[in-house]
Amino acid sequence: MSYKLSQLAPLPELKHVHIGKTIGHGGFGVVKSAVFEKNGVSKVIAVKFVHLDMARQQNVTTDMLAREAFIQRECRHPNVIQLIDFGADTNWVWFAMELGSNGELFDKIEPDLGVDEDVAQFYFKQLINAVSFIHSKGVAHRDIKPENLVIDKSGNLKLTDFGLASVFKKKNGSKRMCTTACGSPPYLAPEVVSQKYDPEPSDVWSCGIVLFVLLTGQIAWEMPHEEDTDFRYYMEKKGEVLISPWNKI
Missing domain, CATH: 1.10.510.10 (Transferase(Phosphotransferase) domain 1)
Incomplete structure (x- = not known):
């Protein structure tokens, strides 16, 4: 799935983020491990990329994705995955977030x-x-x-x-x-x-x-x-x- 998605449009380059391997995927998105580096500090994170055209085919709009990001950003708690950044271009929406490194x-x-x-x-x-x-x-x-x-x-x-x-x-x-x-x-x-x-x-x-x-x-x-x-x-x-x-x- 991640291969097919990447062929539809190249994944965007994100500021301070070095994208790694695929760790998950779904019907219209892919999750990558990544390293976030800023001010001399590095942290392993996860980045979820959502392909906009494929999302729309399943009735998921940009507004819905933005609402998801807003809600997650408001829910900062030790037992909730922290949203670090959120953004979009013409093809992709991405969520940079804390990594659950020990799996589901x-x-x-x-x-x-x-x-x-x-x-x-x-x-x-x-x-x-x-x-x-x-x-x-x-x-x-x-x-x-x-x-x-x-x-x-x-x-x-x-x-x-x-x-x-x-x-x-x-x-x-x-x-x-x-x-x-x-x-x-x-x-x-x-x-x-x-x-x-x-x-x-x-x-x-x-x-x-x-x-x-x-x-x-x-x-x-x-x-x-x-x-x-x-x-x-x-x-x-x-x-x-x-x-x-x-x-x-």
Whole structure:
């Protein structure tokens, strides 16, 4: 994917940044490792490049990308990936940000086993710290999952990827409901699938599903909807489910 994108348009040269190898990619972007050097100080970072034409083909506009950058810049917290710089040219938008050098939380979870309880507690506490903070800023993430949680060089968890984030609360305290169903189906709150919803508690629900995955190494269901057999069984039992993977908790 990164090869095809680079053939569409050369990646821009960024001031103070030396671009390295590809460390990730998606439908319309690529993530590169890089070294940021300024005033005699160097730091290893990540740079996400988004190809504008390909993004527009998937209904992602420049304004949406700028909003993502604004939201992430406002959410400065030890457990949130820090945005260092943001820019654009005629072909690309780029996000220079802190690097989660120890990879995604997803890769730390043993399938069908999960992680030890003390490890789950450590990561979950840091996740709640991050989510509580962004909520205090009036921001809902709306796509909390292990793939959007990275581990830094010190072993700490950081929330990343604010592409679906939304400002749900103004500075005067007034809140708005969300109407767009977005996120990853296994981690969605039930109300997100079917109606207008308050994104603050729906983020908390997603955190709970992350904890479930940490402890069991499995998702609870494919989607929180009555058509999903596992979710329907959970609702019928009022959460008192004694079969695997629930009996691992």
